[in-house]
Amino acid sequence: MINLLRSLWKSDQPRKTVSLQHDNIPEHVAIIMDGNGRWANRRGLPRIIGHQNGMKAVKRATIAADEIGVKYLTMYAFSTENWKRPKDEVDFLMRLPQEFLAIELDELVEKNVQVRMMGHTDQLPSYTIAAMEEAAERTKDNTGLVLNFALNYGSRREIADSVKSLCNEIQAGQLSLDDITEDHITSHLLSAGIPDPDLLIRTGGELRLSNFMLWQLAYSELVFSDIYWPEFGREHLLEAVAEFQQRTRRYGGLT
Numbered sequence: 001m002i003n004l005l006r007s008l009w010k011s012d013q014p015r016k017t018v019s020l021q022h023d024n025i026p027e028h029v030a031i032i033m034d035g036n037g038r039w040a041n042r043r044g045l046p047r048i049i050g051h052q053n054g055m056k057a058v059k060r061a062t063i064a065a066d067e068i069g070v071k072y073l074t075m076y077a078f079s080t081e082n083w084k085r086p087k088d089e090v091d092f093l094m095r096l097p098q099e100f101l102a103i104e105l106d107e108l109v110e111k112n113v114q115v116r117m118m119g120h121t122d123q124l125p126s127y128t129i130a131a132m133e134e135a136a137e138r139t140k141d142n143t144g145l146v147l148n149f150a151l152n153y154g155s156r157r158e159i160a161d162s163v164k165s166l167c168n169e170i171q172a173g174q175l176s177l178d179d180i181t182e183d184h185i186t187s188h189l190l191s192a193g194i195p196d197p198d199l200l201i202r203t204g205g206e207l208r209l210s211n212f213m214l215w216q217l218a219y220s221e222l223v224f225s226d227i228y229w230p231e232f233g234r235e236h237l238l239e240a241v242a243e244f245q246q247r248t249r250r251y252g253g254l255t
C-alpha cells in the first residue's frame with residue numbers, strides 16, 4: 001500500500017489520506033471533463049472563463065496521474081457535437097490547445113510525458129492541429145505518461161470510419177469478410193494502439209457518455225462526480241482511483 005496525501009492543492013482544506021494499492025493502478029484513465037460552463041455561471045463569469053480554469057485542472061490531473069503511475073490519460077476536450085455551441089465559445093475552445101501547450105509543453109517534455117491527439121482532424125482549424133502536432137513531435141520519444149487529447153472526437157463517427165476502412169480493404173482484396181473480428185474494428189479506431197480505459201471519470205454531475213469511446217468503454221469502471229471540472233484536483237483523481245480499486249472486475253465471468 002502507498003499512502004498519498006490529498007488536498008495539497010487547496011490549503012484551506014484539511015489534509016486527508018487516500019490509500020492506494022500500488023499494484024492495482026489503472027493503466028488507462030479516461031476523463032470526460034464536464035462542468036466548465038456551470039462553474040463559471042455560478043460565479044457570474046462568462047463560460048469561457050470556466051474553460052480557461054479547466055486548463056489548470058488538466059495540468060493537475062496530468063501531474064497526479066503521472067505521479068501514481070497511470071500509463072495513459074485520455075482527456076475529452078471537444079466532441080463532434082460541441083460545434084453546435086455559439087461561435088465565440090467554439091473559437092475560444094479551438095485556441096485552448098495552443099494556449100495550454102504554450103504554457104505547459106516545456107514542462108511536459110521535461111516530465112517525459114508523450115502528448116497525442118485522438119480526433120477527426122478535418123474540421124479543426126490549422127492552428128489547433130499545428131499546436132497538437134508540434135506537441136506530439138516534441139514528445140514522441142518520451143516514454144512516460146501518454147497524455148491523449150480527444151479533440152473533435154466522436155465515437156460513432158470513429159466506429160463508422162473504422163468500418164469504412166475495413167470495407168475498403170475488402171474491396172481491394174486485402175481482407176476477406178469472413179475474417180473480420182473485433183480486433184479489426186479496434187485496430188482501425190482512432191485509439192488504435194492504446195489499451196481500453198480501465199477507469200472512466202466524468203465530472204459535472206451528468207450520468208452519460210456523450211458519444212465518448214463507446215466501443216472502448218465496454219468493460220471500464222465508471223466513476224461519476226458532481227464537482228465541476230475546474231475544481232478537479234489531485235485528490236479527486238486519487239479518490240476516483242481508490243473507488244476503482246474497490247471494484248471487482250468480472251468481464252462477464254465469475255470471481
Ligand code: IPE
Binds near residue numbers: 038039079
Ligand atoms: C466541458 O464543460 C467542456 C466542453 C464540453 C468543451 P461544458 O462547457 O460542457 O460545461 P457545462 O456542462 O455547460 O457546465
Ligand code: IPE
Binds near residue numbers: 033035076079208
Ligand atoms: C461532453 O460534455 C464533451 C466534453 C466534455 C468535451 P458535453 O457538455 O458536451 O455533454 P452533454 O451535451 O451534456 O451530453
Ligand code: MG
Binds near residue numbers: 034035036204
Ligand atoms: Mg457540459
